[in-house]
Amino acid sequence: MIMIEIMQTLDERYSRQILFPGIGAEGQRKLAESRVAIVGCGATGSVLSSLLVRAGVGYVRIIDRDYIEPSNLQRQVLFDENDAAEALPKAIAASRKLQLINSTVTVEPHVEDLTPSNCEDLLEDTSLILDGTDNFETRYLLNDYAMSERRPWIYTAAVGSYGVTLNILPGKTACLACVFPQAPEGATETCDTGGILNSAVNMIASIAVTEAMKFLVGAEVQMRRTMLSFDAWHNDHSEIRADHARADCSVCQERKFVYLAGRAHPHISLCGRNSVQIHERHRPVNFAELEARLAPHGEVRSTEYVLRFVRSPFELTLFPDGRAIIKGTTDTGVARSFYARFIGS
Numbered sequence: 124m125i126m127i128e129i130m131q132t133l134d135e136r137y138s139r140q141i142l143f144p145g146i147g148a149e150g151q152r153k154l155a156e157s158r159v160a161i162v163g164c165g166a167t168g169s170v171l172s173s174l175l176v177r178a179g180v181g182y183v184r185i186i187d188r189d190y191i192e193p194s195n196l197q198r199q200v201l202f203d204e205n206d207a208a209e210a211l212p213k214a215i216a217a218s219r220k221l222q223l224i225n226s227t228v229t230v231e232p233h234v235e236d237l238t239p240s241n242c243e244d245l246l247e248d249t250s251l252i253l254d255g256t257d258n259f260e261t262r263y264l265l266n267d268y269a270m271s272e273r274r275p276w277i278y279t280a281a282v283g284s285y286g287v288t289l290n291i292l293p294g295k296t297a298c299l300a301c302v303f304p305q306a307p308e309g310a311t312e313t314c315d316t317g318g319i320l321n322s323a324v325n326m327i328a329s330i331a332v333t334e335a336m337k338f339l340v341g342a343e344v345q346m347r348r349t350m351l352s353f354d355a356w357h358n359d360h361s362e363i364r365a366d367h368a369r370a371d372c373s374v375c376q377e378r379k380f381v382y383l384a385g386r387a388h389p390h391i392s393l394c395g396r397n398s399v400q401i402h403e404r405h406r407p408v409n410f411a412e413l414e415a416r417l418a419p420h421g422e423v424r425s426t427e428y429v430l431r432f433v434r435s436p437f438e439l440t441l442f443p444d445g446r447a448i449i450k451g452t453t454d455t456g457v458a459r460s461f462y463a464r465f466i467g468s
């Protein structure tokens with residue numbers, strides 16, 4: 124009896140989607156049984172996760188290394204001013220919000236940087252991986268992993284008023300390295316340097332979600348076999364064919380997984396906005412102890428999720444596993460010595 128009531132409630136929730144012939148009752152059931160990983164939960168990831176959770180995808184894993192800042196709110200539609208004031212990790216704030224939107228699905232947050240050593244654990248038991256990252260290094264790692272395991276993923280990127288997306292189906296389409304053997308010109312331009320229009324990123328992410336839904340309901344044949352890009356401000360639009368692999372692609376053809384092997388993965392990296400990320404040491408940190416120790420040296424406060432230490436001109440955000448983002452420099456040496464001095468070496 125209770126089961127019937129739950130079924131009726133779900134039918135009501137998804138009724139307009141079930142009416143859509145491309146989904147139907149069978150498609151809805153498949154969405155409920157789907158498991159998706161979203162890597163990166165900024166502007167793109169906000170749209171990917173929000174729409175998929177609303178659509179009834181049964182399990183969504185959110186992987187993000189960053190915390191929320193006021194400058195995110197213009198485009199990262201899952202977050203609000205309280206999240207920014209608390210500097211909540213994006214994965215945590217996103218999963219809270221997503222579970223308020225739909226409590227009938229499972230959302231699992233991971234406050235982590237995707238690395239060669241954790242990507243199998245974080246991605247293996249999902250049927251589709253979605254790119255919500257903002258950098259080519261992580262995308263190449265994702266591509267290596269997906270090609271090595273023959274797993275589908277969807278590339279999505281946006282900067283300025285420009286957005287681009289590509290469905291990557293192993294053995295059936297090009298992979299990211301087929302299209303971009305090296306990171307494309309201008310890839311170094313980020314939201315932090317080139318600015319970004321909220322509508323452009325929301326539009327390209329919405330297109331990627333539609334492709335994801337096609338895949339999840341078994342309508343793979345309907346998926347786009349091109350790399351689609353558009354400029355929402357200048358009304359430019361283009362599609363290039365991506366329906367087969369490049370014969371000499373080092374990743375999907377020669378199966379050389381340089382990023383997955385970890386050779387290209389630095390432990391210290393620039394992460395935009397005048398910041399450096401340090402994740403050399405994985406060791407748990409005791410926030411209470413550290414807060415007491417740092418108090419004489421600057422402004423410090425901590426929550427369950429992050430410890431914030433401000434000592435002009437630097438601002439250090441520390442996560443419980445010892446990873447840190449140091450704002451106020453792009454010099455990795457300076458960041459490393461600040462970390463060593465106050466957190467430990």
Ligand SMILES: [Zn+2]
Pocket residue numbers: 297298299300301302368369372373374375376
């Ligand atoms: Zn390839």
